Amino acid sequence: MAENTITLAHGSGGRAMSQLIEDLFRCAFDNPWLNQGNDCAVMDSPPGRLVMATDSHVITPLFFPGGDIGSLAVHGTLNDVAMSGGKPISLSVAFILEEGFPLADLERIVRSMADAARQAGVPVVTGDTKVVPRGQADGVYITTTGLGRVSEGVNIAGSRARPGDAILVSGTLGDHGVAILSLRENLQFQTTLESDTAALHELVASMLAAVPDIHCLRDPTRGGLSCCLYELAQQSGVGMIIEEAQLPVREAVAGACELLGLDPLNVANEGKLVAICPGHQAQALLAALHHHPLGREAAIIGQVVEDAHGLVRLKTRYGGMRHVEWLAGEALPRIC
Amino acid sequence: MAENTITLAHGSGGRAMSQLIEDLFRCAFDNPWLNQGNDCAVMDSPPGRLVMATDSHVITPLFFPGGDIGSLAVHGTLNDVAMSGGKPISLSVAFILEEGFPLADLERIVRSMADAARQAGVPVVTGDTKVVPRGQADGVYITTTGLGRVSEGVNIAGSRARPGDAILVSGTLGDHGVAILSLRENLQFQTTLESDTAALHELVASMLAAVPDIHCLRDPTRGGLSCCLYELAQQSGVGMIIEEAQLPVREAVAGACELLGLDPLNVANEGKLVAICPGHQAQALLAALHHHPLGREAAIIGQVVEDAHGLVRLKTRYGGMRHVEWLAGEALPRIC
CATH class of the missing domain: 3.30.1330.10 (PurM-like, N-terminal domain)
Known part of the structure; x- marks a missing residue:
């Protein structure tokens, strides 16, 4: 034994x-x-x-x-x-x-x-x-x-977001966190929820080939998209506005989040990235993302704006605007 | 709270x-x-x-x-x-x-x-x-x-020990392990036993300045000198003979080892190194060690010999010869 x-x-x-x-x-x-x-x-x-x-x-x-x-x-x-x-x-x-x-x-x-x-x-x-x-x-x-x-010429940092920049995500949000939580809570779904865990360096290489001047890249792991955007906003001294209607979230993940009382914005991802680039290059970057298997469901989700307080706001489906919550506590220990 | x-x-x-x-x-x-x-x-x-x-x-x-x-x-x-x-x-x-x-x-x-x-x-x-x-x-x-x-020209590896090479240690053996164990066992000594924890890269730089052709360097941490020598002997496909009389061990450490039933050869160090170099350069390397504060108690403790079985042997104070034990179990969990 x-x-x-x-x-x-x-x-x-x-x-x-x-x-x-x-x-x-x-x-x-x-x-x-x-x-x-x-x-x-x-x-x-x-x-x-x-x-x-x-x-x-x-x-x-x-x-x-x-x-x-x-x-x-x-x-x-x-x-x-x-x-x-x-x-x-x-x-x-x-x-x-x-x-x-x-x-x-x-x-x-x-x-x-x-x-x-x-x-x-x-x-x-x-x-x-x-x-x-x-x-x-x-x-x-x-x-x-x-x-x-x-490589020479690549200059990506959390401090480089500028008003007018576009914010993109490479795919659906919350898959990893919800897959783990469902398992812990023993939830049953009709479709199997899977972690999105994946290595993103080849995706990044194709993105850089299309748009060498990407300003920021960050993977929204623990704390999810909301923490990731707050970190970037604080580092760059800018605000951000994202649009609820543009956020890619699987139906099963949305359903599980409702059941578990979670916001998909706060849930961990392990095979997704957030990219920020000059507004006029957003479509080119989106095309590069869509071209790669790990970026098929990429979307432009919002833009960088001037804001000395570094706030992240969400334009809701119904046209309202609310602050995105910057997670203070901990709902999901040992998620990664 | x-x-x-x-x-x-x-x-x-x-x-x-x-x-x-x-x-x-x-x-x-x-x-x-x-x-x-x-x-x-x-x-x-x-x-x-x-x-x-x-x-x-x-x-x-x-x-x-x-x-x-x-x-x-x-x-x-x-x-x-x-x-x-x-x-x-x-x-x-x-x-x-x-x-x-x-x-x-x-x-x-x-x-x-x-x-x-x-x-x-x-x-x-x-x-x-x-x-x-x-x-x-x-x-x-x-x-x-x-x-x-x-740097260019430096080529140190566990596989480079050759028969005829000299084996040196940079100072006293077992200080770290015995300091930790004494604390755990609440042993009282007249002198305070202290861990030898220290950064050795500057010592190594002075050693290399004196003898650029050092063959092997390894720090005898967990498992102590004995495990370190066995690893090197196995990697190089050689045997080793060390002399008990040449091993630097503080009196307090020797005493504590006797009390705790330990062999100083098996006890962890955190600020010591083993060096192996061509025999004719051993004195030059020893001088370089002695010249540095972290090498003051350095000693030449033995030599590399031919041995297809990769055995490490100890010449005792009384002229006998015994195999050094290659630790199989674990006496000292969480020592580092």
């Missing part, structure tokens, strides 16, 4: 850890950098500018429709890299495992990470494993860090 | 998280990359080769003589970068916080990280914060990732 679970020895630095690394991690992630077998990875430095991003992943449940903590941990960090306009070049991964965690589950997660990394074309070059005694974590937490290369 | 502790809202992606980042993290780590305020940091790419290393830190207790989880999380990762011969250039940090964790403790930890990073001359350029409900972590876990630059 104990042979099929994680023990404290797997985090000891000794022989059991060595074997776990050899048999599981190196085998799954197999690449020349990881195979160096050192506590670090040495690689060629890319020309130009470098981008670095990190994210811990503590989602529960570990496995969900559309993905698992492993694929999420790869996509989440690749997307943070991609939001600089960068092309990801490497990932590191650090596991915090709870004593007693089933080895079969760890294997499933690691294989899913390896698949996600391979599909994205980004090697997992180095890593770390810690084990904490039973009851001091919940199964597994995964921290990934990504490196990427930013 | 709740205002003085971490709440789930601090991990929500919303306003409370934004405030925590602004008031605590940005203020403490203050640097132009973090101040970009994006979910990633863009910096100039260094010339040559790049090194990447990551480590999660789950030590208990969080505060200990000589340091805390914050300084340890900075030193631990900087040292992994340094063990490639690299000069660290940036760090990322990801916190997993338990709901209810005292904000004052988090502040103390963050300030200690910031001090350690500043002393090392390495900015914390990006980060992440997750909060898990009470009982799903133990206070705080910190994952740091480091980037560094490896």
